[in-house]
Amino acid sequence: MIPDFALYCMLNTLAVIIISPLFVSLIKKVKAWTQGRQGPSVFQTYYTLAKLLSKEVIYSRNASWIMRVTPYVNIAAILTASLFVPLIYVTDSVGGIGNIILFLYLLVLARFFMALAGLDAGCSFGGMGSSREMSISAIIEPTTIIVFAALAFVFKSLNIFDMVLVSSATGTPVTPTLILIGISLFIILIVETSRLPVDNPETHLELTMIHEGMILEQSGRNLALMELSAAIKQTLLMALIINLIIPFGLATSLSLVALGIALCVFVIKGTVLAGVIGLFESSMAKTRFFRLPSLFIMGFFFSTLVIIIEVFA
Template structure:
């Protein structure tokens, strides 16, 4: 392991942990503005996580070891996955870090344990949320594979680091394939982070909740870890979209000035994308469960079209 990659791992992890709650709060703030409300502070998610970390963890007598290890498995899988997507600094990958297949497996690992955890307590809400999550996964995961396959075809690599390097070298050309991939990645971002129109992360209504149903039995530190892992997952998917569509500003050296500028630019681009997500959610109503595949098929169709273009162009 090189020194540069070791520094990258520490720096990238610290950055993703620090900025993830901010982006969650920004989306909530934008949604509140569109509804004519003041909304929570942009630091509210930090306060919530700090409060949860101080609270006692309570387990149902029906739960097993799955409930106890799930928060740690989820946060560990998501933090390792965050190493695959550079936020501010691009370096030479190490030990398979950056491979999109392994990246997808890490996301699936976190989802699997979260779904099993929802079933572990034996509650009706948890089982319903897990059932819905797995039903959606059966449709969205093949779509996600096709979207990432399209990325591999366009950038001629399975490494996210190589993709980002190619995108940064090419600048930001507005091409049809780039536009289609951007739309597909945005749909994947919305679905994977359980946002409207797929799910409403701010409700506990049994008719609508999916993600919240699976973590309803969580409390204290465990709930804080689950909320933080969800926030980090959103950030790394946002970073993937940002790195491939607007890659300018990433640091290529370990100088303090380059890293500081790259961090500020990423925060600005992430805030702008949070604004877009908030406006998108505010302009949509939650879709009926059986209409969700039509949204997924849009990403599937666009990605398939990109692959066909790349093969026959």
């Protein structure tokens, strides 16, 4: 069990680091196609990260140790969280890894440090991004907790590994209520990865930035780490949706064939989901900031409905 799990840790981390930039580029490509242009190549994010890793890091004169520590805290928290979500191979969890609440709060830790770093440089754009990001995070948190509670009610466990094992044993959505939870998880994905209608990830206007505003002052290697952690976070949330709702093809045994098939199936499913996200983003404009809570109420409502259904039926 322990060697299995150690192998799982290595496989999962490698898979997540390699696959995440691909999904980022795919979403950009889909958005470009809907706008009638070709868009950057599918491997552009890899080239960008490689370029950034070789560039110089510059710190503002007003920056403190927070600015220097944040990219590393960020990538460490997100990579730890990546151990919690099985992408291609699932096994029994060891030592409490896989608790969904801990997963959520690892992501929140990363976001907290990102907000502090946004304030740290003393520039008003970073402060604006941090303030907006923290307000959105405060408003979406009850919804996220309720969605995870609904997942726990459906799968009868708080451990993501148990949930994925149950799900992959049946091969199809375990109950129809999972479709409702899927909608809520999709809304959470949009919010956590700062996509339209919450925030435009491709904006170049600082007054409209939320996530981009917080990483505005980062440069070089630090910026590469922040972009990679945002990409990995997106992949983890996509994997949560994919592996809980459409789980066929997941490997439960450590054979090369099963792992290869699971990897291909995951990339294909991820590509489809990236296409759906891209189409969803292209179909709407950024909503006014103070109207965002109304959007989140929908996710909250679906999950509460699922909990009521599961408890009373």
